[in-house]
Amino acid sequence: MYAxxxxxxxxxxxxxxxxxxxxxxxxxxxxxxxxxxRRIFRNPYAEVTTTTLERLASALGVAPSELIEDVEDAEEKP
Structure with missing residues (x-):
């Protein structure tokens, strides 16, 4: 399953x-x-709203899609 x-x-x-x-x-x-x-900086897997993503993207001068990426669970394990 994807999730x-x-x-x-x-x-x-x-x-x-x-x-x-x-x-x-x-x-x-x-x-x-x-x-x-601060929560996002400490935990890049934190849940955020689309409004928050839009505001952060605008402040950073990037598209909202540049703020997210799909990663495999296996990649985060040592």
Missing amino acids: ETMRIRLRVKELAEAKEMSMTRLHIRSEVAYNTI
């Missing part, structure tokens, strides 16, 4: 770091709660 082998991973932290954008700056530009951004 057992694939997970959606958020790439927010990587893209923010590539653009040298801190969590605070991302919070201000996106108007997404700082605690939500």
Whole structure:
């Protein structure tokens, strides 16, 4: 089953770091709660709304689809 082998991973932290954008700056530009951004940075598998994705994508200057990727569960295990 798809849900057992694939997970959606958020790439927010990587893209923010590539653009040298801190969590605070991302919070201000996106108007997404700082605690939500911190949660996403700490856990790239956190659940978020499409509105949050749209705001983060806009603040980062990317398409919302660039913020997510499918990864196999096996990849995250050591």
